[in-house]
Amino acid sequence: MNPIDDFLSTLTSPRTAERYRSALEEFTEWYTSTSGAGVDWNLLTAVEVKDYTAYLQTVRRLSPASVNLRLAAIRSLLRQLGRTLKVKGPKQVTPPLRALSARELGRLFAAAEGSQRDTAILNLMARAGLRVGEVVRLRLGDVEMNGRSGWLTVRGGKGNKTRRVPLNGEVRQSLKAWLDERPKVTEDWLFLSRSGGPLAERDVQRMVAEYGRVAGVEATPHTLRHIFATRAIEKGGRCGHACGYPRAFPD
Template sequence: MKNCSGNILDDFLKDIYSGGAARSTLDAYRKDIAYFAKWYMDMSSKEPHPWDITSIDLREYQGYMQNIQGLKPATVNRRMAALEKYIRWAHEKGYVGRLPVFPKIVREQKTPPKALERVEQNRLLREAERRGKTRDIALIRLMMSCGLRVSEAVSIRLVDLDIGERHGTVAILGKGNKYREVPVPPEARKAIREWMAERTKRYPDSDWLFPNRNGGHITARNAEQVIKNIGKFAGLDIHPHVLRHTAATNMLRTGADLVTVAQVLGHANLNTTAIYTKPDRKTMMEALEKGEI
């Protein structure tokens, strides 16, 4: 094992900086390792040299952060990851003879993706109507009713649509070039028909449902900005994927099964769709309040 000379932590930070890490990353590593150093000195009254750190120290520190400090799993895992990277680097450089056993990461229960409640959906749609742009209403309705990704919505061609008063489908080429047909429910069909009547006059030669002035279609970035702006007027901080999450949540809450929702969303794996079945904090609180004696 190497003899220690100079400041090992500074050497570590210089190494990862030369490897392409940003200054902010260096600052984060320094802070996270400093948290451990303080705990170690409080516990042992000596400097935490990397060759002195044992498996037991690492387990106790992780437990301290969880049980005494009450830190969230993401914070605990980040600090432990910084410490592990430092110790592994010291091992590669010869400062540490034998690597300690690093504790397993703290598992965090996944929460369902953010979806709009009914009252929030109504606020968003009301604000879209107030802004008076039929294109924006059609875009929001299509994404929130059909659960489309923003990239899928903006790249719809007229030939992909089959929209009537009593029926409607849109053909989508999704992730991995996977083709699917998604039904379009009544309110979304109505919004699309109103927009198509207008777009025919404004963009008679375009093949796209949502054209731009250059002959192509609006970009995902354009659509994202539209949704964010209307969301702000409605008092909501949202992005396009929230509308997709909302569609999935609405389907499940009204009795749709996982296979159906997965087919609509274009998920290849049911486990991806199953995240929407997890209750949010409000639902769990309501359940606990109803069950409380």
């Protein structure tokens, strides 16, 4: 297995793996065309990566976000090899993310009311703070609920950590409704596609976008998680980067 494949096999998010593969293959092509040799990741220097950064900015005229994505892929692979290169990427200005209002969120849920599965998924992102990748990796055994409380074991989150997330009444109610309706199949994925297999991240992203279109709001899985973070901060909680939302405890 080559270093790129070896590194990508450690990633839990298929979307991240796909983007990083593309970025690393682009770098490999550039390196080979400019040096006449293949990349030796153990000998790669900061000067070479800085030259690549300059090429991306001046020749290809990529946005700061696109350049930083490519640098992130290179840094991550090198970390896998136990190496650290100090190469700064271009500064990028990220517009503040606006949380949906209560009325907008209500319209989004109204658009999804015909599907118990989709309602449960929306609840997990907006009211429990799960990432889209975490939602699609949930198994039946990750759900613990009784009449008055509930917990979710979330695996493979940021940093490949496992944590337990508390479920409020609205989330528990939507999960129960989905579990009562869920097809009885051998697959133990919590959320199933129409074919009976696991959902893909893109399925959820498209689903959220479509309900947003019907409801007349701009909605993505990330904006739904932002609702949870915003409300937690308003209530005096802490909102860390890694999921880092209040009452989400690493095991």
